[in-house]
């Protein structure tokens with residue numbers, strides 16, 4: 326086996342107490358890629374104890390903000406030094422095209438560490454204008470404490486970085502728990518944190534499955550869970566975390582609407598929506614999936630986007646020409662196939678795709694880019710998160726009903742509007758319930774822009790100054806000046 330990885334607890338690489346391990350697979354071939362330790366409850370206890378100890382150790386607690394900033398900057402440098410090998414590892418473990426791994430996953434991971442390196446020296450309290458005579462009041466922003474960072478399989482390294490960088494900037498200690506399908510780049514990131522000189526116990530890394538995630542969420546000595554993943558698991562975490570009132574932030578699913586207005590430039594809309602829908606084979610929480618197209622333009626849009634989608638090269642992520650790589654796991658492939666069948670059964674018109682591709686890809690989890698038209702709001706494919714290369718085209722006659730239809734979902738992560746008309750753009754941006762609205766553009770992310778959702782898309786926001794708020798507690802200090 327090419328990779329054999331252990332747990333990082335208190336600065337030491339160790340096997341699981343039980344000795345258990347599990348395999349991670351290359352989704353392009355179905356071949357095992359590595360074996361990693363399978364953390365259980367005893368390992369969770371050990372990691373939490375190490376993180377608690379590190380939280381008050383002078384080597385971390387006593388570190389000046391400027392020194393913390395240098396450590397984060399060093400991690401960013403190391404990510405860049407190892408960018409090519411990390412990108413390859415991400416592609417082989419997760420499946421994403423190597424170009425996406427380099428230009429999205431790796432570059433964002435490094436940038437987010439640089440962005441939060443800058444924040445270390447800018448986390449400030451304030452003096453408060455209290456009215457009680459002869460008193461002074463000021464606030465301090467203190468670390469929340471021990472944080473469990475539980476991540477999904479779609480962008481493993483990038484999402485781990487989104488959580489780890491602000492958590493460390495605020496002086497917390499952490500336990501990283503990557504998804505069991507894609508553990509390798511998170512372990513590599515933990516290794517870079519050690520190499521950067523982050524003190525032992527500050528960053529712990531537990532590879533493992535739902536049992537480890539559940540043990541972290543319920544642990545009485547964990548102060549915060551930052552989770553990205555499914556809405557279903559998000560619900561379980563909320564319940565488990567309630568035992569000791571952990572702080573919880575959740576980045577969950579999405580079902581982003583994309584409105585294509587009558588005046589939209591259809592060629593731009595096709596190009597932008599194609600990328601917005603199919604990046605990482607549609608395994609993107611913000612992926613545009615429900616296309617509300619003006620009925621006067623819907624045929625043109627459907628024909629053009631279907632032609633463009635069916636021309637995209639499908640293949641292993643390591644092949645440089647690949648645009649559509651494999652789905653992350655056979656279980657996820659089965660989920661996508663089930664939803665496509667539901668679309669056909671409920672009467673949506675399959676314009677292209679709807680099957681696994683031919684051509685020597687049988688061992689991998691490949692699925693052809695798929696476009697449905699004639700989709701209605703009630704159909705399963707318009708309601709459930711598919712998280713795959715499947716686009717659903719709905720049409721509208723009355724622009725006045727758009728916001729209501731776009732909001733007819735439990736999710737509210739992202740939305741997109743294609744129009745040349747400023748009034749349409751701003752009115753829809755204000756009335757669609759989504760954490761991020763994109764006008765005439767792809768769903769870009771930037772460390773300076775808050776990220777998160779309304780409703781079942783989660784709680785709280787990641788990135789930007791919002792993450793600093795989420796990873797700190799506010800303490801007020803009163804002083805008697807009489």
Ligand code: NAD
Pocket residue numbers: 475476477478479480502503504505533534535536537538539540542553554555556558559561562575576577578579609610710712738777778782783
């Ligand atoms: P998942 O919820 O199955 O797993 C996510 C993580 O939770 C994994 O590490 C898993 O081991 C762990 N886990 C499983 N059961 C647990 C439990 N009971 N308690 C604690 N942890 C547990 O999600 P997934 O299938 O890996 O990821 C896909 C989902 O993630 C999609 O729904 C997608 O929309 C969502 N996602 C959201 C965002 C966002 O920013 N909103 C980003 C990426 C992915």
